[in-house]
Amino acid sequence: MSPLEPLRERLVTHVRGVFNDPAKGEAPTPPSDQAWFEKDSPIRLVHADVVGMLVGGVRSLLLQMLHPHALQGVLDFSDFRADMHGRLKRTARFIAVTTFAHRSEAQAAIDRINRIHAEVSGTLPDGTPYDARDPRTLAWVHVVGAQSFLAGYMRYVDPHMSRSARDEYFEQFGTIARKLGADPVPRTQAQATAIFDELKCGLRPSPKAREVARLVLAQRPEGTPRALQQMIAAEAVTLLPDFARRMLHLDKPRLTAMPARLGTLATARTLRWAFRQGEAPKT
Numbered sequence: 001m002s003p004l005e006p007l008r009e010r011l012v013t014h015v016r017g018v019f020n021d022p023a024k025g026e027a028p029t030p031p032s033d034q035a036w037f038e039k040d041s042p043i044r045l046v047h048a049d050v051v052g053m054l055v056g057g058v059r060s061l062l063l064q065m066l067h068p069h070a071l072q073g074v075l076d077f078s079d080f081r082a083d084m085h086g087r088l089k090r091t092a093r094f095i096a097v098t099t100f101a102h103r104s105e106a107q108a109a110i111d112r113i114n115r116i117h118a119e120v121s122g123t124l125p126d127g128t129p130y131d132a133r134d135p136r137t138l139a140w141v142h143v144v145g146a147q148s149f150l151a152g153y154m155r156y157v158d159p160h161m162s163r164s165a166r167d168e169y170f171e172q173f174g175t176i177a178r179k180l181g182a183d184p185v186p187r188t189q190a191q192a193t194a195i196f197d198e199l200k201c202g203l204r205p206s207p208k209a210r211e212v213a214r215l216v217l218a219q220r221p222e223g224t225p226r227a228l229q230q231m232i233a234a235e236a237v238t239l240l241p242d243f244a245r246r247m248l249h250l251d252k253p254r255l256t257a258m259p260a261r262l263g264t265l266a267t268a269r270t271l272r273w274a275f276r277q278g279e280a281p282k283t
Contacts, residue, residue: 007274015050015271019092029093032102036176042161042169045153047099048277051232051268052152057088058216058236060141060148065212066203066247069130069137075208077120088219098176110179117180138182140199143192146173150189151239156268163189205247213248228267234260 020026037043047053064070078087094113098106120132130137150169154161167188174185186192217237220229234253237245238260245252253260 015274019089019096026093029096029101031100032105034102035100036103036106037099037172041172042165043099043172045157046149046169047095048275049153049157049268050271050275051264052156053092053095053149054152054232055155055235055239055264056145056148056150056152057091058232059151059239060145061216062213062236062240062248062250063144063148063244064141065209065216066205066244067137067140067199068124068128068202068204068206069134070141071206071209071212072122072124072130073120073132074212076122088221106176107179110176113180133181135181135183136199136202138177138180139184139195140202142173142177142180142182142185143196143199146170146177146186147192147196148239149173155235155239156265157272200243203247209247210249213250217250227263231260231263231267235264 020028031039031044033039035044065074094109097109101109114133117132121130123129132138146169150161150166170189170192171187174187177185184191184195186195217233220226234256237250238253238257240248240250242252244250
């Protein structure tokens with residue numbers, strides 16, 4: 001056995017512990033040959049990269065909170081202030097199940113979220129009604145998630161990912177979004193950009209959005225080194241569009257930008273080694 005094997009095993013165990021709570025019967029999602037998506041397809045490659053998904057997930061949440069309907073749903077129905085880590089874990093688990101698990105488990109996860117969304121509705125402070133099942137709100141959440149996860153993968157794993165592979169990623173991830181009721185849903189990267197540009201017109205800056213952004217960026221899952229949390233937060237802010245940083249009153253990292261980039265890249269490579277993911281495929 002390689003002398004590095006115990007280190008590899010400790011790293012894998014620690015990372016899995018961040019996203020799964022054994023006390024609640026949670027365990028890592030084993031990849032299934034009967035999943036919705038084939039092995040080594042773009043969606044499985046993108047969603048398997050831990051660091052890219054972490055940075056992309058934070059970026060996505062920051063953008064989601066600029067949508068007044070998505071923000072109000074979180075404020076009214078989520079215990080995010082007391083359990084931000086739990087919210088992040090549940091989101092990560094949903095993505096893992098719908099991407100890698102047997103298609104029956106993936107459909108059950110979709111059905112569960114649809115039931116939850118059916119209970120989430122109310123009014124904005126100005127009296128405008130909102131509903132978590134609104135197709136355009138769901139479309140915004142999906143588009144910024146897909147763009148963010150792909151951006152993380154290309155930043156830390158495969159910066160030369162081909163256009164066809166990127167388009168296939170949006171096509172595949174769109175399968176999940178359509179089952180959740182999102183509309184419009186992009187099938188290509190160009191369509192995702194167009195939908196993003198269309199829907200961003202409905203974004204609104206607010207003190208509450210900035211408060212949630214601060215909480216997201218400060219969140220440090222138990223056992224995660226503070227330095228890593230700070231690097232992930234800095235990278236997520238760096239990857240935000242300029243207009244989103246202005247709306248959230250976030251400064252683009254400058255002096256810390258390069259150390260954060262290099263540190264996060266090194267962490268990504270280490271975890272890919274630990275999970276035996278090897279080099280990025282030629283696409």
